[in-house]
Amino acid sequence: MSSHPPLPPEFLASLTALLGDRLSTSAAVREHHGRDESIFQAMPPDAVAFVRNTAEVVATVKMCQQYRVPIVPYGAGSSLEGHTLAARGGLTLNLQQMDQVLTIHDQDQTATVQPGVTRKALNAALRDTGLFFPVDPGADASFGGMCATRASGTNAVRYGTMRENVLNLTVVTADGEVITTGRRAKKSAAGYDLTRLFVGSEGTLGVVVEATVRTYPLPESILAAVCAFPDINTAVQAVVQSIQLGVPLARCEFVDSVAIRAINAYSKTGLPEQPHLFFEFHGSASGVREQVELVQEICNEGGGAQFQWARTPEERTKLWEARHNTYFAALQLRPGCRSVVTDVCVPISQLAECVNDTARDLQQSGMLAPIVGHVGDGNFHVQMLVDAASHAEVEAAEQLNARLVARALAMDGTCTGEHGVGLHKQGFLIDELGSASVNVMRQIKHAMDPHNIMNPGKIFAF
Structure with missing residues (x-):
């Protein structure tokens, strides 16, 4: 990968003022976040931010936008295609401490979770309701990552993938705006399907900070x-x-x-x-x-x-x-x-x-x-x-x-x-869909992230 400039001192000072010791530039922490389960060599970020709430995500993303710092969302780190590697350096945004199950609506069979919640944690929270969440990739993945990669697993033949099981997302976009992509209703014909746009976008369009998902009776x-x-x-x-x-x-x-x-x-x-x-x-x-x-x-x-x-x-x-x-x-x-x-x-x-x-x-x-x-x-x-x-x-x-x-x-x-595509299957994506279709994806990316700060280098060359 090409070399990249160091993080501006002003950026680090502002982020330290926000997060304190939850901003790390230590070699060990950076190295840990620069590896996944793929065959790629380590690509560590220049710093790692451990955020605890949506307000901190918004402030961090706005700083990254101001200083044109690449930002890589990070959940369980179980990617197989290089999704969480810092291909252009920058900041890794660790979301593991945003790990709250926010609401369970058992009569509606939905649950709303933060991105650091894992599938096993949600099912533990659902245990007394007679419900369960069926999507089960092999790793105990986090919901932010599962949404980002459109994950599925052993139950998909009966219950579908994340595409079918996410009703609504709250996302922080590249300019620091907080948007919702839907409501808890089981269906909607209101405008573009933004939920499906973000499910599978691999962190290239925004940072998922909440997800409302379907649950099912045991x-x-x-x-x-x-x-x-x-x-x-x-x-x-x-x-x-x-x-x-x-x-x-x-x-x-x-x-x-x-x-x-x-x-x-x-x-x-x-x-x-x-x-x-x-x-x-x-x-x-x-x-x-x-x-x-x-x-x-x-x-x-x-x-x-x-x-x-x-x-x-x-x-x-x-x-x-x-x-x-x-x-x-x-x-x-x-x-x-x-x-x-x-x-x-x-x-x-x-x-x-x-x-x-x-x-x-x-x-x-x-x-x-x-x-x-x-x-x-x-x-x-x-x-x-x-x-x-x-x-x-x-x-x-x-x-x-x-x-x-x-x-x-x-x-x-x-x-x-x-x-998912990540770093590994970008050429195959063109083989599958054709250059014209991939160019439409690039246009969407450019419209939403013109400075290419959101997980750059993934899915396609910008």
Whole structure:
């Protein structure tokens, strides 16, 4: 990345007057905020501001605007595509201390949270209401980051992504104005859909300081299970048939044999080293029973082994924690490695072909790379384990990623189902949508942030 000028002393003095010791320029704090889970080298900011309320965000953004200082919003730091790296230096705005669940309207099934609230924290606050929030990216991500990246997760096949589950945002724009994008009503035809504009904008248009989200009643009956298959194709075909028959699966996760080996070692699960599907069924007792019978029949016809059930909350938690920990489990397959992680999403009719072709490509390359996926909605992930110091290995992983994205785009899919564009997939965004569409995004960015201070360098070149 290009070098950048140091922060003006007047800017630092003004920010110190506002935040005191919550403004840090220490090397350790800057270095921590200059890394994420991506393969990129560290890109530390020049300073880190720890804010506690909307007024402090407004004042900080106005100072950044005055002095033309880049500003990078930061939540849990779990990005996989370089979203929170300070590519142009400047100030990282740490929002973790804005961690209050502001309101829960249980009769309306909504909740309003600050950006530092995590999904687990909201669900803990909802525990006595009979409601839950379903969007669950693998990490315990914060709502600010989940809105910024349009996150989803294992429940998306039933409950949708952040796009469907955010009703309203309060955002501080690049000039320090506080705007709301909607109300708590479940639908609206009032003007441009500003909520959807900011959901997925990756911090390039403003800083989310509040989010109002949908919540859902806890199901009467929940059953989870795993089922082994002789090969990838039969597992994925079982998913495709279940979806096409209209089974309302709550979760349907594919885990290949390499990932199962990692899960067994990390989570002590003892599953056979074969491709698996992880299922969860929600509904009434009779509805869940019907779903289970139909899916079992489909899996048995495809060569699936007997279902292993997780009926109690404790058993389900253990099962899904094992699935969510796949990323960290895979890292232990090659100690000291780094991950080049990628994801694509394709129409469900193309899923089996895309996964099979990808598995074949990985096998021929010799790359150690588990495949997992939220295959109920056509989304899957590849985690390529590389020696970060080996240019040849990193380049081989990037070539595999490029072939995977090209494969998905040829099937009318997308270059990223949930990770986002960040620094990593900017060229693929043009391949997917075309230069004219990306130029419209640039025009929106220029209109809202003419000095390019909001997370510059992400999604596209300004």
